[in-house]
Amino acid sequence: MTISKTSSAKLAHAMIRVLDEERSLTFYEKAFGLLPVERLAFDDFTLIYLRNEATAFELELTVNHDRTEPYALGDGYGHLAVTVAHLENERARQEAADLAPGPIRSLMHNGKLLARFFFIQDPDGYKIEVIERAGRFA
Amino acid sequence: MTISKTSSAKLAHAMIRVLDEERSLTFYEKAFGLLPVERLAFDDFTLIYLRNEATAFELELTVNHDRTEPYALGDGYGHLAVTVAHLENERARQEAADLAPGPIRSLMHNGKLLARFFFIQDPDGYKIEVIERAGRFA
Numbered sequence: 001m002t003i004s005k006t007s008s009a010k011l012a013h014a015m016i017r018v019l020d021e022e023r024s025l026t027f028y029e030k031a032f033g034l035l036p037v038e039r040l041a042f043d044d045f046t047l048i049y050l051r052n053e054a055t056a057f058e059l060e061l062t063v064n065h066d067r068t069e070p071y072a073l074g075d076g077y078g079h080l081a082v083t084v085a086h087l088e089n090e091r092a093r094q095e096a097a098d099l100a101p102g103p104i105r106s107l108m109h110n111g112k113l114l115a116r117f118f119f120i121q122d123p124d125g126y127k128i129e130v131i132e133r134a135g136r137f138a
Numbered sequence: 139m140t141i142s143k144t145s146s147a148k149l150a151h152a153m154i155r156v157l158d159e160e161r162s163l164t165f166y167e168k169a170f171g172l173l174p175v176e177r178l179a180f181d182d183f184t185l186i187y188l189r190n191e192a193t194a195f196e197l198e199l200t201v202n203h204d205r206t207e208p209y210a211l212g213d214g215y216g217h218l219a220v221t222v223a224h225l226e227n228e229r230a231r232q233e234a235a236d237l238a239p240g241p242i243r244s245l246m247h248n249g250k251l252l253a254r255f256f257f258i259q260d261p262d263g264y265k266i267e268v269i270e271r272a273g274r275f276a
Contacts, residue, residue, distance in 0.1 A: 003230045008223040009170035009268070010192035012275065014152045015216035032147035038274055040247050049274075054148035057195045062216060074212025076262065078153035078200060085146040092141045109178050124214065130147070136176055136187075137150065 013049065014080055015060040016126055017071050021046065023123045024061055030097045031120060031128070032082055034059060071124060079119070079127040087116055087132040094120060101130070151187065152218055153198040154264055155209050159184065161261045162199055168235045169258060169266070170220055172197060209262060217257070217265040225254055225270040232258060239268070 018024040025048070028034040034050040037058070044066070050059040059080065084090040087104060094101040101120040106113060117131040131137045156162040163186070166172040172188040175196070182204070188197040197218065222228040225242060232239040239258040244251060255269040269275045 002227075003234060004224070004227050005231070007169065007171040007190070007228060007231070008192070009172075009190065009220035009228070010222075011195045011197070011218065012221045012269065013219045015219065015267070017214050017216055031145065033145040034147075040252065042247065052145070052147065052149075054146070055193075055195065057149045057193065059149070060216070060219070071214030072210075072212035073214045074210035076155050076209030076211045076264070077215035078155055078198070080149065081151045081153065081198070082147035083150045084148075086142070089140075089142050090145060090147070093143070093145070096141060109180070114178065126214070129153070131150065 011057065013058040013060045015062055016124070017062045017064060017067070018122075018124045019063075019067060019070065020123065021048065021061070021063045025050075027099070027122050028059065031094055031099050031122075073125055079129045081129040081131055083131050083133045083137050085133055087118070087130070090130060091118055149195065151196040151198045153200055154262070155200045155202060155205070156260075156262045157201075157205060157208065158261065159186065159199070159201045163188075165237070165260050166197065169232055169237055169260075211263055215264075217267045219267040219269055221269050221271045221275050223271055225256070225268070228268060229256055 028050050033052045036048050037051045038049040040047045046063045048061040091101045102118045104118045107115045115131050117129055120128050166188050171190045174186050175189045176187040178185045184201045186199040229239045240256045242256045245253045253269050255267055257265050257267055259265055
């Protein structure tokens with residue numbers, strides 16, 4: 001075997017463990033239009049891959065069937081981020097759906113606007129950053 | 139404002155907190171050809187966005203300048219996944235670079251091969267799943 005010097009890696013999905021499949025599916029569909037494109041049930045766990053039409057990158061949910069206590073989220077993993085066309089509109093839609101989005105904030109860098117965004121939490125407490133498409137996030 | 143009924147969300151990045159910027163940059167470049175496309179230094183923290191040519195999805199690293207103890211990774215967040223063209227080749231390349239990839243495994247579902255993959259850990263202990271491009275991961 002000749003070993004290539006470069007990687008062919010393509011970022012494909014992020015996986016989080018969730019307690020309640022239906023609760024998470026409802027949230028991700030309402031919040032971001034992410035729908036299950038594959039559901040694979042095993043004896044001890046179920047894998048669900050969520051996607052929408054905007055990109056091929058997926059969110060993988062793992063449901064461990066015997067898990068009852070909340071997952072320890074720690075302080076290492078930060079968030080998944082999405083970009084949206086209209087920040088106020090997206091936030092108003094989520095609020096109307098009782099999803100409790102946080103306040104809109106701005107991040108400045110060297111006196112220039114870097115991003116406008118808000119955070120929202122999924123049912124297990126994972127944070128999702130919702131960023132307006134502009135600048136480096138366009 | 140007329141509120142759209144559908145989300146325009148596009149998955150854009152995943153953020154993890156890391157202790158040592160250089161150590162992480164070295165790992166992600168060697169392991170997956172992910173390079174910094176933006177580095178934003180603030181008083182208390184630095185943000186670095188990593189990307190390669192395969193996709194626009196980015197890995198965001200947050201370095202908190204006063205953090206010294208390892209981050210608590212918890213048991214909720216699972217991993218980031220990449221797909222690769224040649225699994226044995228990718229693993230051999232990583233091993234030659236002293237990155238300590240794990241063994242290649244197969245996951246079967248209902249008697250059919252679902253995926254061939256291995257795991258590798260980054261310097262802070264975050265897991266990355268490396269999956270062969272085939273089937274639903276093609």
